[in-house]
Amino acid sequence: MQRSEQGGNSRLSRRHLxxxxxxxxxxxxxxxxxxxxxxxxxxxxxxPGEADNPTPVSxxxxxxxxxxxxxxxxxxxxxxxxxDELGPGAEELGVxxxxxxxxxxxYGRAERWYMGGPWGKGTDTQGYQxxxxxxxxxxxxIKAVDxxxxxxxxxxxxxxxxxxQQDEVLGALEHGxxxxxxxxxxxxxxxxxLNTQEGYFADPLYGGNxxxxxxxxxxFPGARYDYRDFVSKHGQxxxxxxxxxxxxxxxxxxx
Amino acid sequence: xxxxxxxxxxxxVGFGWTGAILGQELTxxxxxxxxxxxxxxxxxxxxxxxxxxxxxLRFYYRHELFQEPARETLSFRNSTIEVALPxxxxxxxxxxxxxxxxxxxxxxxxxxxxxxxxxxxSHNTERYGAAAIPDTMTVQDxxxxxxxxxxxxxxxxxxxxxxxxxxxxxxxxxxxxxxxEGPRSRDFPxxxxxxxxxxxxxxxxxxxxxxxxxxxPSANMSRAYTNPLGVQLGxxxxxxxxxxxxxxxxxxxxxxxxxxxxxxxxxxxxxxTECEVIKINLDSDKxxxxxxxxxxxxxEEYEQPAELIILSAFVLHNVHLLLLSGIGTPYDPNTGRxxxxxxxxxxxxxxxxxFYDDKILNPFIGAGAxxxxxxxxxxxxxDHTNLGFIGGGYIACWNTNGRPIETHLVPDGTPKxxxxxxxxxxxxxxxxxxxxxxxxxxxxxxxxxxxxxxYRDFLGRPLMRMTFDFTENEHKMSDFLTGxxxxxxxxxxAREIRxxxxxxxxxxxxxxxxxxxxxxIMGSNPQESVLNRxxxxxxVSNLFVMGSSAFPQNAGYNPTGTVAAxxxxxANAIKTQYLKTPGPLVQP
Numbered sequence: 001m002q003r004s005e006q007g008g009n010s011r012l013s014r015r016h017l018x019x020x021x022x023x024x025x026x027x028x029x030x031x032x033x034x035x036x037x038x039x040x041x042x043x044x045x046x047x048p049g050e051a052d053n054p055t056p057v058s059x060x061x062x063x064x065x066x067x068x069x070x071x072x073x074x075x076x077x078x079x080x081x082x083x084d085e086l087g088p089g090a091e092e093l094g095v096x097x098x099x100x101x102x103x104x105x106x107y108g109r110a111e112r113w114y115m116g117g118p119w120g121k122g123t124d125t126q127g128y129q130x131x132x133x134x135x136x137x138x139x140x141x142i143k144a145v146d147x148x149x150x151x152x153x154x155x156x157x158x159x160x161x162x163x164x165q166q167d168e169v170l171g172a173l174e175h176g177x178x179x180x181x182x183x184x185x186x187x188x189x190x191x192x193x194l195n196t197q198e199g200y201f202a203d204p205l206y207g208g209n210x211x212x213x214x215x216x217x218x219x220f221p222g223a224r225y226d227y228r229d230f231v232s233k234h235g236q237x238x239x240x241x242x243x244x245x246x247x248x249x250x251x252x253x254x255x
Numbered sequence: 256x257x258x259x260x261x262x263x264x265x266x267x268v269g270f271g272w273t274g275a276i277l278g279q280e281l282t283x284x285x286x287x288x289x290x291x292x293x294x295x296x297x298x299x300x301x302x303x304x305x306x307x308x309x310x311x312l313r314f315y316y317r318h319e320l321f322q323e324p325a326r327e328t329l330s331f332r333n334s335t336i337e338v339a340l341p342x343x344x345x346x347x348x349x350x351x352x353x354x355x356x357x358x359x360x361x362x363x364x365x366x367x368x369x370x371x372x373x374x375x376x377s378h379n380t381e382r383y384g385a386a387a388i389p390d391t392m393t394v395q396d397x398x399x400x401x402x403x404x405x406x407x408x409x410x411x412x413x414x415x416x417x418x419x420x421x422x423x424x425x426x427x428x429x430x431x432x433x434x435x436e437g438p439r440s441r442d443f444p445x446x447x448x449x450x451x452x453x454x455x456x457x458x459x460x461x462x463x464x465x466x467x468x469x470x471x472p473s474a475n476m477s478r479a480y481t482n483p484l485g486v487q488l489g490x491x492x493x494x495x496x497x498x499x500x501x502x503x504x505x506x507x508x509x510x511x512x513x514x515x516x517x518x519x520x521x522x523x524x525x526x527x528t529e530c531e532v533i534k535i536n537l538d539s540d541k542x543x544x545x546x547x548x549x550x551x552x553x554x555e556e557y558e559q560p561a562e563l564i565i566l567s568a569f570v571l572h573n574v575h576l577l578l579l580s581g582i583g584t585p586y587d588p589n590t591g592r593x594x595x596x597x598x599x600x601x602x603x604x605x606x607x608x609x610f611y612d613d614k615i616l617n618p619f620i621g622a623g624a625x626x627x628x629x630x631x632x633x634x635x636x637x638d639h640t641n642l643g644f645i646g647g648g649y650i651a652c653w654n655t656n657g658r659p660i661e662t663h664l665v666p667d668g669t670p671k672x673x674x675x676x677x678x679x680x681x682x683x684x685x686x687x688x689x690x691x692x693x694x695x696x697x698x699x700x701x702x703x704x705x706x707x708x709x710y711r712d713f714l715g716r717p718l719m720r721m722t723f724d725f726t727e728n729e730h731k732m733s734d735f736l737t738g739x740x741x742x743x744x745x746x747x748x749a750r751e752i753r754x755x756x757x758x759x760x761x762x763x764x765x766x767x768x769x770x771x772x773x774x775x776i777m778g779s780n781p782q783e784s785v786l787n788r789x790x791x792x793x794x795v796s797n798l799f800v801m802g803s804s805a806f807p808q809n810a811g812y813n814p815t816g817t818v819a820a821x822x823x824x825x826a827n828a829i830k831t832q833y834l835k836t837p838g839p840l841v842q843p
Contacts, residue, residue: 040525040527041524051306086681112317112323125333128344198660201660202310203312219685227494228490234452
């Protein structure tokens, strides 16, 4: 079965054909889709060989982000999770690539989200009310933060600030102190921080957490599914190295 | 124009837990049963195999098994003075889509409610006086009692192979179990799960301060199990991917692992997937449901007639469909009149995190319902005199997971990012745990469900509008529970603790629980409820509504056990009474 790697979730994307493009409230028409209503009778409809494995992110460069946006994100995620004596930071683990592939896929297009108007600002308890998809949010947000930086730091964009200044900017976004054009600073920061932590700690198949380094650093054994032998070993460190959904690099046959 | 299909005996709208239960029961009674499910087929080997299910990003953060707000969502506001806005992303609760419903991605924390939970108004009035229940609190008795439901709780626990330790068998208190539970006719079918370190430490600390901890009743198998239908479940492997995930190991009770292998093979049962029911059609005098209208993925519209119609979707969809179909009188919070949408409730949760220097807890060795619990402060298990609230909740040390995007506890005062945050995560990941409170929410006059005047779903139907906030009763109760939890946390003598009380308004953003209740409540008369004690609609006697939408208010336990017991109780009434003499089972 062919699957696109975008969003890491192709079966869903297939189902999404059903609803893609249907802005809520805008239309009664249903799009045509490949998925069909199914009638199941007198059998368990299990089909061998249909396991819905995800397709890993492979090389091939960035799919959504521009060159400048990559530089911006490398700089930002390096401050959110920096490289230090404890282990690699978000940039080293491929979080920018992770974010790129997420934004290029179903998630970046907010395919699952309700994106119908009218649009209101809402209260804090009403959740996300931006009309922007994640992909749009990053595009507009990065530009707006750079504009903010240029006005605050003598014409320099975010990526050219020193680490201390970058932290100051990120803090101003986090607490809503920076006023950005077109976009709510807190909303953008929240999205950026969430996606950075996702990329850092998610299975490496999505492009971040390279070589499971974040898991090794904290002691998470990854995609194992049987700890029965170790349940009663209270207080003992788990002895086995982590494993990802597609194994470990040394398992891959060379040449 | 809708294509009209041949009549079936019984039609199920939604095919999760209650759909599976009713399908099994009604086919056993000889009826031809059709289930309509809006989502697709799901099975263990294809959709949650152990070769890929341990994927935190895909299944939790990208919501693969959950309802898509793009198709259906609701609008939300804290009170009637606000404008409701759509819930654009899932957050606070996670309804499912697809065969098995939320029964696939639940944790498996399976409880019975307390006998007094079914008598919220009369019990509290009797014990504390009428003043204990303010005018704004619209709590009611259920019209069904614990004793009525006990045989069905028992059947359900054996169907699912619940692992646990009885605390009360026929009135005899059992050491090591929950001494506060209602009397049960026999023990759980499986022994408790093996405990990991964190819950073991919690239980010791709770004992040290005079509490009676017990292993949580769990739908994760403590050993291989064959249920009364002959369906087999495998032993849980403690992989730590339960809630928000399907079980790849056939170790968590779900419709797929307990009922469907039998039900789907029956000659008198048919399931149609990817069919969205958009309306229930009544006859001209509105006393009888004649059919449903549904739409398939090609946009084709069908009318499916049935003698008996069972709503067995998630609580919110049951209520939404009744509202869209114009069945019953919508509740008006200003006058208190009308019953449909009334008494929407939820749960209130808080936590206290515990950080050790010297103890490796291995949080990733976990299971959805693996934990130790104390029940001293649930329901009316304690004297509420002068406390200023009714209700309560349990306090538990669950060891559900160490999935690192979601679970990386850091001490109080830690920044949310940067080098200091990273250091705190690294230092505490293996050596921290959380104690959780899980509290009841009483129903209140201003908390309700109705149709939104503005926002529409993908089919152009009005969204359902939720108006909900925690009230003083809930905040006082939750603060009380958080305080008790802090006492246990202190008794653990760890390096430090971090208290996370529930403050302020209800917020639809962070995940809390998928324990939404009410809106189509059961009760003893049609002036105060939508359904009678058998979950039969008061006005439309061939329409039954399953699910926690029937709860008049919410108790301090996870609802699935009670949802299932009510479904079995209702199915029994249909089989033994309704089918012999169709019509109202209770005269108003």
